[in-house]
Amino acid sequence: MLLLLSALMCGVVLRAEAQDRASLWRGNDRSGRCQYSFTVPSPTEASCPQAGGPELEGVKARLGLLEVLVARLTGGDAVPVGVSQSQGAKTQSDLQEKLNQATGERNLLRGEKVRLERELEVLQRRMEEMRRETETLRNRPCPPQTPVVPPSPPLQERSPLRPAAGYGSLSHLISRPNSNRQGDSSSLRDSAWQYGSRGYQELKAEVTEVPAPDSNAGCGQLVSVSEPVTHRKADNIAGKYGVWMRDPEPVSPYGPDTVWRIDTVGTEIRQLFGYDNMEQLAKGFPSKVLLLPELMESTGATMYRGSLYYQRRLSRTLIRYDLASESIAARRDLPHAGFHGQFPYSWGGYTDIDLSVDDKGLWAVYSTSKAKGAIVISQLDPHNLQVKKSWETNIRKNSVANSFMICGRLYTVASYSSPDTLINYMYDTETSQGKAIAIPFKNKYGYTSMVDYDLAQRKLFAWDNFHIVSYDLRLGHQQVN
Structure with a gap:
């Protein structure tokens, strides 16, 4: 116990x-x-075998x-x-989401920056154009001022049968009633005749006597080409290159105001867009879309007498497509013509065969192996596409950017990209002679892939880097030798 x-x-x-x-x-x-x-x-252990503690x-x-x-x-x-x-997975997911959000915002900012840079370039170009126009207006001489004429004498001092002194030279411009021939002075009571100032009468006489010059009359040589006028910009990448035209001799159901357009980027070129007039073209509202039965190659098509003339893809075959029946009316191989990149213009685009229309008819501009790359001009029968006559020039086709026909004369454009280039060569089929020329020409948008003469309006139609443009022309009345 x-x-x-x-x-x-x-x-x-x-x-x-x-x-x-x-x-x-x-x-x-x-x-x-x-x-x-x-x-x-622990009462038995002095220390723990491992380090630890609070x-x-x-x-x-x-x-x-x-x-x-x-x-x-x-x-x-x-x-x-x-x-x-x-917890680590959740943290990683949150961080990834924030990273994606930041990346998206960065891409949006980059896109906005690119858009602003493009708008800045457009504004800079417009400012440069306005500056040039301002300089042109400043350098243009002022019109002559009308001399100050002393006031005319009172009406009672004039003869009732003839105008006051100084109006004798203008008397033939003013119509008088038959009663005046019998001495009736009441015919002179017209207010414009009695009370109008002498300056008004002189201005009226000047406008009546001086006719407006017609720079497009006749069929002379090309003298000058104006600044380009832009009518429309293509909607997508298919419109970077293309061809647009008007039929100088249209056939029903289409009229003289109808405008045609073809986008030529891609391998399936077969859509032909028709517009009622230039206003509808500018708005982008086609009234007709036709599907060509044979694929087209490049920008060498033209319109004439109710038919579309074009080169069939990957061949030297020419096709006449009738617009009224929407069918092929004729086809024919262009003898020995290069195709699909053998003899193109300098800008490329498989532009081996270039068709055009002028006052003399239907033409084909191309080259052959026999011509060794020099431009060959052939006049074609518009009905059956037969070659009527051919001319061989002394300028190589791939050394020029484009060409067009006016009054039976071939004109070539030196560059497709230079803002200020020249129409540098002319060949006259009437005389079978060619010569170098120097007519200024503008590539406003830096990539002209088509230039053709519009016979109806006597203008140049062109396709410049998505843009449909036209140029006013001035032709001489006589051939300059």
């Missing part, structure tokens, strides 16, 4: 000592949650949180110590 009591007393003493040494602490675990721990020193655990928790923050800032994929896989 005494031994048992002694043992109990020892246990109480030891327990009391252990309670004195016990400790309670709290700290964040690796996931960041608050954790409470109660520790009692302070070390707290440091580890703080390091884990720091790693999470660093991973968010750097966008790293690794999951830091103390962070679960689900």
Whole structure:
């Protein structure tokens, strides 16, 4: 009994000592949650085999949180110590979403920058054009001023049968009633005659006596080409190159105001768009769309007497497509003509055969192996496409950018891209002679792929880098040798 009591007393003493040494602490675990721990020193072990303790655990928790923050800032994929896989995946997903959002905003800003740069270029071009026009107006001489004429004498001092002095030279321009021939002075009571100023009468006489010059009359040589006038810009990439035209001798159901257009980018060129007039062309509202039964090649097509004339793709075959029946009316190979890139213009585009119409009829401009790349001109029968007569020039086809026919004369354009270039060569089929010329020509948009003569309006029609443009012409009345 005494031994048992002694043992109990020892246990109480030891327990009391252990309670004195016990400790309670709290700290964040690796996931960041608050954790409470109660520790009692071991009565048998002096120290633990591994390092530990509340302070070390707290440091580890703080390091884990720091790693999470660093991973968010750097966008790293690794999951830091103390962070679960689900939390790391969520963090990565959020960061990826923000990155995608930032990338999208950056792309939008880049697109807006490109758009603004294009608008700036357009404005700069317009400012340059306005500056040139201003300089032209400043350098243009002022019209002569009408001399000041002293006032006419009172009406009662004039003779009732003839105008006052100084009007004798104008008397034949003024119609008088028949009663005047019998001496009736009442015919002179017209207000414009009696009370009008002398300056008005002189201006009237000047307008009546001087006829307006007709620079397009006759069929002379080309003298000058005006600045281009833009009518429309193509809607998409298919319209970078193309051809547009008007029939100088239209056939029902189409009239003289109908305008035709073909986009020629691609391998499936078969759509022919018809517009009622130039206004509808500018608005982009076609009234007719025809599908050609044979594919077309390049920009050498033309319109004449109710038919579309064009080159069939990958061949030297010429086709006459009747617009009224919407069918092929004739086809024929152009003898020995190069095709599909053998003898094109300098801009390319498989422009081996170029058809055109002028006062003399239907023409084909091309080259052959026998001509060694020099331009050959052939006049064609518009009904059956037979060659009537041919001329061989001494200028190489791939050395010029384009050509057109006016009054039986071939004119070539030196460059398709230079803003200020020249019409540099003329060949007259009437005399079978060619010569170098220098007529200024503008490539306003930097890539002219088609130039043709419009006989109906006596203008040049052109297709310049998505833009449909025209040029006014001035022709001489006589041939200059």
